[in-house]
Amino acid sequence: xxxxxxxxxxxxxxxxxxxxxxxxxxxxxxxxxxxxxxxxxxxxxxxxxxxxxxxxxxxxxxxxxxxxxxxxxxxxxxxxxxxxxxxxxxxxxxxxxxxxxxxxxxxxxxxxxxxxxxxxxxxxxxxxxxxxxxxxxxxxxxxxxxxxxxxxxxxxxxxxxxxxxxxxxxxxxxxxxxxxxxxxxxxxxxxxxxxxxxxxxxxxxxxxxxxxxxxxxxxxxxxxxxxxxxxxxxxxxxx
Numbered sequence: 252x253x254x255x256x257x258x259x260x261x262x263x264x265x266x267x268x269x270x271x272x273x274x275x276x277x278x279x280x281x282x283x284x285x286x287x288x289x290x291x292x293x294x295x296x297x298x299x300x301x302x303x304x305x306x307x308x309x310x311x312x313x314x315x316x317x318x319x320x321x322x323x324x325x326x327x328x329x330x331x332x333x334x335x336x337x338x339x340x341x342x343x344x345x346x347x348x349x350x351x352x353x354x355x356x357x358x359x360x361x362x363x364x365x366x367x368x369x370x371x372x373x374x375x376x377x378x379x380x381x382x383x384x385x386x387x388x389x390x391x392x393x394x395x396x397x398x399x400x401x402x403x404x405x406x407x408x409x410x411x412x413x414x415x416x417x418x419x420x421x422x423x424x425x426x427x428x429x430x431x432x433x434x435x436x437x438x439x440x441x442x443x444x445x446x447x448x449x450x451x452x453x454x455x456x457x458x459x460x461x462x463x464x465x466x467x468x469x470x471x472x473x474x475x476x477x478x479x480x481x482x483x484x485x486x487x488x489x490x
Contacts, residue, residue: 255315258329261337262312268344283309286344292454294488304336350444353488354469354481362387362479363397365421369414372397383435383465386420386427391478393439393468395427400434402426429475435465441473442480450488 262283269275269282283305290302311327362385363372376384376399383398397420405423406412420427429437438452449467456464466484470477 254329348446350446350449354483356481357479367420369418436462438467439473
């Protein structure tokens, strides 16, 4: 039995959800196309693939609406895969994923303390390919971020290019707070923040603030004086 009616019904449901998402009342503009373009701007390859699928579905739906039958016969028989994609997308938009779903839990984060030696931290950063590392106190509260840029700023201010072997992170205390970094910014979000909001922040940070977003920290309500629950970096969104 042709599943065209189900396909068209699901498409309309998705269209309505997209109109709600973008607060779109004007029927002259495709709400689904707005969502497709949003997905295309994502850092995720899965989002890019979904964007292309939804765009193809949109074109097929338009063809069906204008010419559903030829000589009394259905124009096409909808592939069940398209029904599955529509249902999955509707579920996602009805229950948007939280940032926590992509975040690295605190227990798995590489964090350092003020008493750690800079040489040790640098060696670990090079080993793991990290460009910035959270600095926390013994309660798991964020003190700041140690980064290559912070270290360069310190060396420049001290007019030196050498580091003593026993230099600790604490010596760089003035360069660690998240509002003290010249080329990067670090953001705090609440535990229940939407993944789409965090992804948008990563994507638009350079354009809006002049700084790239290096890392997002999740706390209970998004405040600095709360324990870090988890964190996201750009690569988190690509998984």
